[in-house]
Amino acid sequence: xxxxxxxxxxxxxxxxxxxxxxxxxxxxxxxxxxxxxxxxxxxxxxxxxxxxxxxxxxxxxxxxxxxxxxxxxxxxxxxxxxxxxxxxxxxxxxxxxxxxxxxxxxxxxxxxxxxxxxxxxxxxxxxxxxxxxxxxxxxxxxxxxxxxxxxxxxxxxxxxxxxxxxxxxxxxxxxxxxxxxxxxxxxxxxxxxxxxxxxxxxxxxxxxxxxxxxxxxxxxxxxxxxxxxxxxxxxxxxxxxxxxxxxxxxxxxxxxxxxxxxxxxxxxxxxxxxxxxxxxxxxxxxxxxxxxxxxxxxxxx
Numbered sequence: 326x327x328x329x330x331x332x333x334x335x336x337x338x339x340x341x342x343x344x345x346x347x348x349x350x351x352x353x354x355x356x357x358x359x360x361x362x363x364x365x366x367x368x369x370x371x372x373x374x375x376x377x378x379x380x381x382x383x384x385x386x387x388x389x390x391x392x393x394x395x396x397x398x399x400x401x402x403x404x405x406x407x408x409x410x411x412x413x414x415x416x417x418x419x420x421x422x423x424x425x426x427x428x429x430x431x432x433x434x435x436x437x438x439x440x441x442x443x444x445x446x447x448x449x450x451x452x453x454x455x456x457x458x459x460x461x462x463x464x465x466x467x468x469x470x471x472x473x474x475x476x477x478x479x480x481x482x483x484x485x486x487x488x489x490x491x492x493x494x495x496x497x498x499x500x501x502x503x504x505x506x507x508x509x510x511x512x513x514x515x516x517x518x519x520x521x522x523x524x525x526x527x528x529x530x531x532x533x534x535x536x537x538x539x540x541x542x543x544x545x546x547x548x549x550x551x552x553x554x555x556x557x558x559x560x561x562x563x564x565x566x567x568x569x570x571x572x573x574x575x576x577x578x579x580x581x582x583x584x585x586x587x588x589x590x591x592x593x594x595x596x597x598x599x600x601x602x603x604x605x606x607x608x609x610x611x612x613x614x615x616x617x618x619x620x621x622x623x624x625x626x
Contacts, residue, residue, distance in 0.1 A: 395431035422568035475603030515548035
């Protein structure tokens with residue numbers, strides 16, 4: 326057989342292969358789903374599975390796929406399974422929970438703003454290198470979701486009422502001794518017809534029965550009759566407790582119980598009262614996995 330026929334035959338095979346790959350890629354109709362995998366205090370896994378309508382017949386390998394947030398590596402692909410002649414593709418994304426917390430601290434330090442970077446490196450046909458990065462800015466006021474309130478209580482047989490906590494807003498104040506620091510601006514209303522001095526305002530915060538922080542101030546503030554006053558309370562968040570809270574949140578089906586026990590002292594009618602103003606409880610529900618699956622679905626049309 327002449328050499329030119331061999332070359333022509335190989336060229337025809339290559340053209341047919343290219344045509345098939347283009348056709349397969351265009352009509353692939355993949356079905357992709359994601360779910361939570363193994364979760365503990367250190368690591369969170371996300372399992373992603375794809376079902377192709379036909380094999381691509383393109384050898385490919387993934388050497389690196391990682392995610393950075395605010396300059397800190399927070400996730401990487403722990404396993405990638407793909408075969409050129411197979412229709413099933415799967416990968417396992419492993420999240421470092423402690424690095425995720427550190428990246429969130431950086432995010433807060435940067436004025437609740439940061440950049441997410443997805444790094445991808447691999448090869449096609451075993452020889453063609455692929456290297457790219459995708460950058461996305463993130464900016465959202467997460468502290469705006471925090472707001473403690475508490476109703477007034479009667480004391481001394483109804484002669485005196487405790488102030489009502491009508492609103493709580495938070496400002497980021499950096500880190501101190503390895504703990505995240507917030508300043509809680511607690512706005513109180515005095516329902517009495519006379520001024521009330523309050524002091525030792527404090528609260529303890531819990532999530533899924535794990536103490537995550539506390540705040541207190543020894544300053545005495547006088548709330549005018551039928552008026553309002555704001556008490557600033559320095560609040561500290563235990564960063565080391567957050568990965569455990571996250572683990573429980575995911576294992577509970579993305580549901581958490583958050584509680585804040587609020588205390589204060591007040592002096593009125595020559596008497597001193599130490600009051601537990603409220604035990605504020607709220608159920609926090611997220612749908613991270615649902616949002617991820619919807620995002621994957623939208624990407625595929």
